[in-house]
Amino acid sequence: MEATSEGVLLLDATYRISDANRAFLDALGYKIGEIRGRRISSLYERDSRDFHFASSDHLSFEVNFVSRDGRRIPYLYNRSVLKGNDGGIEGYVCFLTDLTEQKNIERNKHLVERRFRFLYENAVQGMFQATWDGRFLSVNPAFARMVGYGTDELLAMRDVAAVLYRNPRDRERMLDILAQHGEVRDYEQELRRRDGSPLWTLAHVRKARDEQGHPIVEGILVDNTARKLAQQELEKREQHFRYQAIHDNLTCLYNTRYMYPALERLVENTRRSGEPFSLIFIDIDAFKKVVDTHGHLEGSRTLQEVAAVIRDALEEPAFGVSYGGDEFVVVLPGHTKDQALEAARELRRRMIETVYLVGSGRNIRLTASFGIATVPDDARDVEGVLALADKALFSVKQGGKDGIRTTVDL
Numbered sequence: 173m174e175a176t177s178e179g180v181l182l183l184d185a186t187y188r189i190s191d192a193n194r195a196f197l198d199a200l201g202y203k204i205g206e207i208r209g210r211r212i213s214s215l216y217e218r219d220s221r222d223f224h225f226a227s228s229d230h231l232s233f234e235v236n237f238v239s240r241d242g243r244r245i246p247y248l249y250n251r252s253v254l255k256g257n258d259g260g261i262e263g264y265v266c267f268l269t270d271l272t273e274q275k276n277i278e279r280n281k282h283l284v285e286r287r288f289r290f291l292y293e294n295a296v297q298g299m300f301q302a303t304w305d306g307r308f309l310s311v312n313p314a315f316a317r318m319v320g321y322g323t324d325e326l327l328a329m330r331d332v333a334a335v336l337y338r339n340p341r342d343r344e345r346m347l348d349i350l351a352q353h354g355e356v357r358d359y360e361q362e363l364r365r366r367d368g369s370p371l372w373t374l375a376h377v378r379k380a381r382d383e384q385g386h387p388i389v390e391g392i393l394v395d396n397t398a399r400k401l402a403q404q405e406l407e408k409r410e411q412h413f414r415y416q417a418i419h420d421n422l423t424c425l426y427n428t429r430y431m432y433p434a435l436e437r438l439v440e441n442t443r444r445s446g447e448p449f450s451l452i453f454i455d456i457d458a459f460k461k462v463v464d465t466h467g468h469l470e471g472s473r474t475l476q477e478v479a480a481v482i483r484d485a486l487e488e489p490a491f492g493v494s495y496g497g498d499e500f501v502v503v504l505p506g507h508t509k510d511q512a513l514e515a516a517r518e519l520r521r522r523m524i525e526t527v528y529l530v531g532s533g534r535n536i537r538l539t540a541s542f543g544i545a546t547v548p549d550d551a552r553d554v555e556g557v558l559a560l561a562d563k564a565l566f567s568v569k570q571g572g573k574d575g576i577r578t579t580v581d582l
Contacts, residue, residue, distance in 0.1 A: 179247065179268035185261050187211050196268060201240035212266065217244070226376070226392065227297055229253045234271065246271040298373070298393035301380075304347065306332040309388065318373075318395055320366030338362040338370065350379045350389065360396070372400035420494035422472055423479035431493045431501065435554045438505055442547050450512030451557055452502040452519070453543040453565040454482070457573040459498035462536065470529055477528050478538070485519050501561075509546040509578055516542045516576045539574035541565055550579045 179196030181189055189207050197204060200215070207215065216237045224232040231251040236244040248269040256262045298315030302308050308326050316323045319336060333340035342361045349356050355378040363371040377391035418430035426434075438449045456478060463471035475498065482492040482500060493501040502519065504512050520542060528536050543565025551557040564577045571577075 179266075179270070181212065181266040181268065183212055183251075183264040183266060185263055187213065187264070190263065199239070199245060199270060200237060206240075216247075216249075220244075223378075224248075237268070298395070300389075300391055300393070302332060302389045304387045304389065306330075306334075306343065308332060309382075315393060318365075318371060318393065319363060336363050338364050346375070346377065347389070350377065354379045370397065371395065372397045420479075423476055423494045425479050425483065425492040425494045425500070427494060428496075431495075431503065432554065434491075434503065435557075438503070439547060439552070439554055439557075441505075442552075446548075447506055448508050448546055448548060450504045450507040450509060450515075450544060450546040451561040452504065452512060452516050453495075453561040454500040454502065454519070455541045455565055455569065456498040457539045457541060459538075462538075466529070466534055466536075470532060470534065473532070474528050474536075474538070477526070478523065478540075481522050481526050482519065485515075485522050490515075507546075509544065509549055509580070512544050512546060513576065513578060516544055520576060541568035541573050542576040543568060544576065544578040546579075
């Protein structure tokens, strides 16, 4: 540290100063004990920073440091990560070049350009400059690799948004933000690689000006595709799990885990608004004979086909529930008893007219028994309406099956 005329600082992982060389201490007039443990940002004017480069491992900017006696000293600040054997960040090393001396300015100008060019050409992140209307002025190799085009091909493009953006409006929105605030951080955008595959990126972009004073866009892109795809897959799985939690695996109708809270909500709605709702209990007649004759597998397929008939006959907000075995429940929000009776007749007609197990050559026909109850006419709670609908169904079973009864018939 003492062998260089540049200021050198060692920072811990929280950006606090742990050591400094004599060149830095003499220039600012501090003793090491006065600054050890202080955040590096407490020694410079944050508003004076002019960034050259930023990545996960390296940071470079010009900034005014304030000496102990209040003098402002312009420095080129280069910070790099120090990593341990396990790859974790142990601290940072900072090189500070005094820009007040012309000799140092010219010497370090070449050094900065060489360092920046090395970082630009070898950076993992994609880096670019582009005109406001969408023509690239420069791109680094990492950017070209990201999008799958050659550097010359990118520089020849006349409209970046039309070629690379999945939705060209994304670039327009980014430019609107740049025009207002001058920079954009962590701006998520979906680009399109040359092969058409998605490229999700996080963009760190700022508004700058070229030598003629025209506005240009400078930025760094971080490839966020793997994380985005993993997030989408996780959301898809969560959606699948949520679906499975409230649906019957065999019939894909709702299960009772969904039904009971839904009925509680409907009861509460009836209490508030007076709007009725009805239930239809359905039991397939002689289903055991289907299983005994054709086997359990064909029995399961029969239940799936019956569920399809029920589902096709209903319109939201009505829904079907697999209640267990060969029993189903149809929930009819907003239906009076008479309307529920019409719905049951339509269900019965469809079930009778349907031929089941056609795919396996069985070609069987089924009938079913239906029991209807209504809130608030018959009951005012979930247990009551379920019990009455079941009772109406049982009455049909006792009377010979293949029929419909309401609580009026009991």
